[in-house]
Amino acid sequence: MMIPFLNLKAPYFDLKREIDDAVDRVLRSGWYIGGPEVESFEVEYASYCNAKYAVGVANGLDALRLALQAMGVGPGDEVIVPSNTYIATWLAVSQCGAIPIAVEPIIGTYNIDPTLIEGAINSRTKVILPVHLYGQPADLDPILSIAKKYELYVLEDGAQAHGAKYKGRRIGAHGDAVAWSFYPGKNLGAMGDGGAITTNNLEIAKKIKMLGNYGSTHKYIHEVKGFNSRLDPLQAAILRTKLKYLDLWNDRRKNIAIQYLNGIKNPALILPVVPAWSDPVWHLFVVRHSSRNNFQDYLSGQGVSTLIHYPIPPHLQSAYLDLNNPRGRFPLAESMADEILSLPIDPYLTDAQIGTVIHLSSEGSITSNEAS
Ligand SMILES: *Cc1c(COP(=O)(O)O)cnc(C)c1O
Numbered sequence: 001m002m003i004p005f006l007n008l009k010a011p012y013f014d015l016k017r018e019i020d021d022a023v024d025r026v027l028r029s030g031w032y033i034g035g036p037e038v039e040s041f042e043v044e045y046a047s048y049c050n051a052k053y054a055v056g057v058a059n060g061l062d063a064l065r066l067a068l069q070a071m072g073v074g075p076g077d078e079v080i081v082p083s084n085t086y087i088a089t090w091l092a093v094s095q096c097g098a099i100p101i102a103v104e105p106i107i108g109t110y111n112i113d114p115t116l117i118e119g120a121i122n123s124r125t126k127v128i129l130p131v132h133l134y135g136q137p138a139d140l141d142p143i144l145s146i147a148k149k150y151e152l153y154v155l156e157d158g159a160q161a162h163g164a165k166y167k168g169r170r171i172g173a174h175g176d177a178v179a180w181s182f183y184p185g186k187n188l189g190a191m192g193d194g195g196a197i198t199t200n201n202l203e204i205a206k207k208i209k210m211l212g213n214y215g216s217t218h219k220y221i222h223e224v225k226g227f228n229s230r231l232d233p234l235q236a237a238i239l240r241t242k243l244k245y246l247d248l249w250n251d252r253r254k255n256i257a258i259q260y261l262n263g264i265k266n267p268a269l270i271l272p273v274v275p276a277w278s279d280p281v282w283h284l285f286v287v288r289h290s291s292r293n294n295f296q297d298y299l300s301g302q303g304v305s306t307l308i309h310y311p312i313p314p315h316l317q318s319a320y321l322d323l324n325n326p327r328g329r330f331p332l333a334e335s336m337a338d339e340i341l342s343l344p345i346d347p348y349l350t351d352a353q354i355g356t357v358i359h360l361s362s363e364g365s366i367t368s369n370e371a372s
C-alpha cells in the first residue's frame with residue numbers, strides 16, 4: 001500500500017462542483033483583478049480569524065514583507081525570527097534591507113523560545129516575528145509583553161496555522177498583524193499562489209493595501225514606490241469555497257494527530273508536545289529520531305511517504321553566508337534539522353492508512369537492522 005504525503009487533487013475532486021462553479025463565476029464576471037470575490041474573501045477570512053481587517057496579496061512571502069514594510073522596517077533595522085523556520089520568514093526581512101536575528105526554539109513545541117528573545121533585542125530591533133510552526137501557536141503572551149516593554153511590533157507568520165487557537169482565540173490578531181500563505185499545500189490552500197495579512201490595525205491594513213497596489217490609494221496617484229502584489233480573484237473565489245471546509249479538514253488532522261500521539265509506541269521516536277493553552281491545526285506532524293535517515297528509508301521501503309521540514313536551517317544556507325552565522329551558532333535548529341521527520345497527516349488519508357503508519361512507526365515493526 002502506497003501512502004502519499006499529501007494528495008492535492010483529493011479536495012478538488014471532493015468539491016469539484018463547487019470549485020468549478022466558483023471559477024466559472026469569475027470567468028463570467030469580467031473582474032480579473034480585485035473586485036467582489038477578493039473583497040468578499042477578505043471580509044470572510046477576517047471574520048474567520050477574529051480580525052477586523054484582511055488584505056489579500058500575491059503570496060505568503062509578500063504578506064510578510066509588505067507587513068514589515070507597513071511597520072516601517074527598512075535598511076539598518078533588525079527583526080527577531082526563529083532559527084528553525086522556513087527560509088521565507090528570513091527572506092521577507094532581508095527584502096526590506098533589514099537583518100534577521102535568529103532566536104532558538106523550545107524543543108518539544110519547536111516554536112521560538114520567549115525566554116531568549118530579550119537577549120536578542122537592541123536599539124535597532126523593530127519587530128518580533130514568531131512563526132506558528134507546523135500549525136502550533138507560538139507562546140504569544142510573553143512575546144507580546146516583551147514587545148510592549150521595548151515598543152516593538154509583533155508580526156506573526158501564520159502560513160502553517162490557519163484556524164489554530166492560542167488560549168481559545170483563533171490566530172489572526174493577537175499581535176499587530178498576521179501574514180498568511182495560501183500555497184496549495186497549506187491547511188487553507190489556493191490552486192496557485194495566494195496570501196493575506198490580517199490585523200486589527202486600520203493604518204497597517206491601509207498601508208499594506210497601498211504598498212501592494214503600486215503605492216497608490218487613488219488611481220494614478222502614487223505616494224511611495226510600491227509593488228504589484230494582489231490576490232487573484234480566481235484564487236479568492238476558490239479560497240472562499242475551501243474556507244467553508246477548513247474546520248472540517250482541521251478536525252480530521254486533529255483526529256489523525258490524536259491517533260498518532262496515542263498509537264505510536266516507540267521509545268526511539270520523540271513525538272510533538274502540545275501545551276494546555278495550544279489548539280494546533282497540525283499542518284505537519286513532526287517526530288524526531290536519532291537515526292532519522294534510516295527511519296525515513298525504512299518507512300519509504302514500506303510505501304510511506306515522509307518529508308523533512310526543513311533539512312537545512314536558514315543560517316546554514318548559501319543565501320545567508322553573508323550574515324556569518326557559523327555552524328554551531330544555533331545548535332538546536334541544527335540538531336533538529338538532522339533528526340526531524342514529518343509523517344503524513346493529509347485529511348484525506350483513510351483510517352486504514354493511518355493504522356499502517358502507526359504500526360510501521362511503532363517499535364515492534366522496526367528491527368535494529370532496519371532503523372538504527
Ligand atoms: C509557506 C510558508 C511561507 C511562504 O508562503 P508562500 O506563499 O510560499 O510565499 C512563509 N512562512 C512559512 C512558515 C511557510 O510555511
